[in-house]
Amino acid sequence: MLIGAAVLVALAVWVGTDAVLAGLAAIDPPAVLAALAVGLLTTLCAAGRWCLVARGLGLALPFATAVADTYRAVALNSVLPAGVLGDVHRAVAHGRADGRGLRAVVLERTAGQAVVVVAGLLVLLAQPVLLGGLLPGFAVGAGLLLAASRVPRVRSLLVPFLVDVRRFTARTALAVVALSLTALAGYLVLFVVAARAAGVTAPVGELLPLLVVALLAMVLPLNVGGFGPREAAGTVAFSAAGLGAAQGLTTAVVYGVLGMIACLPGLAVLLRPVPRPEPLPC
Numbered sequence: 001m002l003i004g005a006a007v008l009v010a011l012a013v014w015v016g017t018d019a020v021l022a023g024l025a026a027i028d029p030p031a032v033l034a035a036l037a038v039g040l041l042t043t044l045c046a047a048g049r050w051c052l053v054a055r056g057l058g059l060a061l062p063f064a065t066a067v068a069d070t071y072r073a074v075a076l077n078s079v080l081p082a083g084v085l086g087d088v089h090r091a092v093a094h095g096r097a098d099g100r101g102l103r104a105v106v107l108e109r110t111a112g113q114a115v116v117v118v119a120g121l122l123v124l125l126a127q128p129v130l131l132g133g134l135l136p137g138f139a140v141g142a143g144l145l146l147a148a149s150r151v152p153r154v155r156s157l158l159v160p161f162l163v164d165v166r167r168f169t170a171r172t173a174l175a176v177v178a179l180s181l182t183a184l185a186g187y188l189v190l191f192v193v194a195a196r197a198a199g200v201t202a203p204v205g206e207l208l209p210l211l212v213v214a215l216l217a218m219v220l221p222l223n224v225g226g227f228g229p230r231e232a233a234g235t236v237a238f239s240a241a242g243l244g245a246a247q248g249l250t251t252a253v254v255y256g257v258l259g260m261i262a263c264l265p266g267l268a269v270l271l272r273p274v275p276r277p278e279p280l281p282c
Contacts, residue, residue: 023253039262045183054104075266115180120216194255210237
């Protein structure tokens with residue numbers, strides 16, 4: 001949380017607060033409606049992916065329950081530090097009775113993030129200018145995650161997940177990837193909406209690599225309510241592409257606010273009890 005706050009302060013000093021205020025003022029009703037529509041699409045994709053993973057582990061997870069609990073999780077992710085605490089709540093709630101419920105959430109989340117990481121790395125490798133500007137920041141974040149993964153306790157916890165992955169059929173794996181790609185497309189559409197609302201007129205083909213990089217930064221759990229690395233990556237990427245640091249920050253801020261609007265339906269299920277998935281009958 002402190003790292004995310006420090007990033008935001010540094011951006012405010014570098015670019016100024018006018019870009020943030022401009023981003024808030026740029027949000028209009030069409031953008032709000034687009035956010036709600038994209039939020040529904042990405043939530044359905046995540047819920048479907050979760051159901052597939054749960055069934056692969058031998059758990060029965062109703063789709064309606066998955067949708068409601070996914071909305072709850074993204075709502076919590078959008079307002080709490082690190083951007084993953086909603087998923088932590090979802091994993092713990094579904095893993096109390098059976099550890100497979102917890103692992104299903106972790107695997108579902110990992111599948112979605114893996115697609116973003118692969119797309120982001122491909123963009124960085126294809127765009128040397130972006131790679132040079134963003135490499136130091138990503139190196140620091142990756143270094144922190146790598147250091148955590150080397151802790152013996154963490155490494156021992158990974159073993160059951162590797163065993164679970166081997167249970168999935170090729171058909172399940174392909175369906176999970178397809179849903180992840182659809183969700184990624186939804187995030188990019190919302191980012192384009194944010195860019196247009198922020199007054200960015202660059203062609204979509206020129207924007208997409210920058211937006212993928214900003215999404216890649218969101219994978220790092222070093223933010224405050226989702227804000228922090230995303231804004232930094234967007235600012236640096238837009239600056240490196242010649243579109244201006246201020247426009248990058250404004251676009252990222254608009255996307256962040258639209259992302260919070262997209263998960264508003266999750267507020268309706270925050271107080272709803274979380275049913276536990278039952279093992280499938282033998």
